[in-house]
Amino acid sequence: FSPASKAPAKWSGISASGVSGDNESRKFVTETLLPGKYVFELTPDYAAPGGDADLFLRIGAEPIANSTYKCKSYIYNSNERCMVTLTQPAKIFLQTMGDKSSMSSPYQLRAWSLLP
Numbered sequence: 758f759s760p761a762s763k764a765p766a767k768w769s770g771i772s773a774s775g776v777s778g779d780n781e782s783r784k785f786v787t788e789t790l791l792p793g794k795y796v797f798e799l800t801p802d803y804a805a806p807g808g809d810a811d812l813f814l815r816i817g818a819e820p821i822a823n824s825t826y827k828c829k830s831y832i833y834n835s836n837e838r839c840m841v842t843l844t845q846p847a848k849i850f851l852q853t854m855g856d857k858s859s860m861s862s863p864y865q866l867r868a869w870s871l872l873p
Contacts, residue, residue, distance in 0.1 A: 808862025
């Protein structure tokens with residue numbers, strides 16, 4: 758016999774802002790998420806536009822730049838979106854990184870669940 762457990766609470770998502778300069782990075786990690794679809798979005802901070810912050814994402818381990826990650830940065834600005842479908846519970850590791858220019862890259866990072 759085991760006591761009944763409560764259903765896990767719905768994930769509250771991520772809402773963060775920051776500035777990445779020349780190869781500067783910031784790391785984030787989610788709690789263990791339930792199977793389902795999740796969206797991760799990086800956008801420029803419209804109060805201070807400019808630069809090219811990149812978003813790297815990996816399921817279950819930290820992303821390794823230029824090597825192992827789920828969503829590759831593919832455009833020369835801070836508009837990036839990645840949708841992930843988990844088939845089993847997992848943590849998602851994220852990293853924002855500024856490009857190799859001397860320009861700072863203010864950004865907003867948001868993430869949410871598409872779970873019902």
